[in-house]
Amino acid sequence: MVTGVGGGPYVEFPYDPPGWTEGRRDFFLSQPLSIDSAGFLAVPEEPGLGAAIDEAAVTRWSPR
Numbered sequence: 001m002v003t004g005v006g007g008g009p010y011v012e013f014p015y016d017p018p019g020w021t022e023g024r025r026d027f028f029l030s031q032p033l034s035i036d037s038a039g040f041l042a043v044p045e046e047p048g049l050g051a052a053i054d055e056a057a058v059t060r061w062s063p064r
Contacts, residue, residue: 027061030054 014020026032030052034042044050 028054028057 014025022032033051036042046052
């Protein structure tokens with residue numbers, strides 16, 4: 001049996017083109033999330049969140 005994040009079968013994320021683009025949704029990630037043509041998220045292989053935070057983007061877009 002395959003399970004999703006946290007042992008559950010589903011994970012929700014914003015994906016509603018054209019309003020939600022990769023750049024808008026994933027601006028703080030070093031690599032955008034990979035979503036296939038059926039709208040499924042490819043779960044990253046990395047440990048933890050499975051995504052690396054782009055610290056420069058976070059700094060650039062943080063309120064000053």
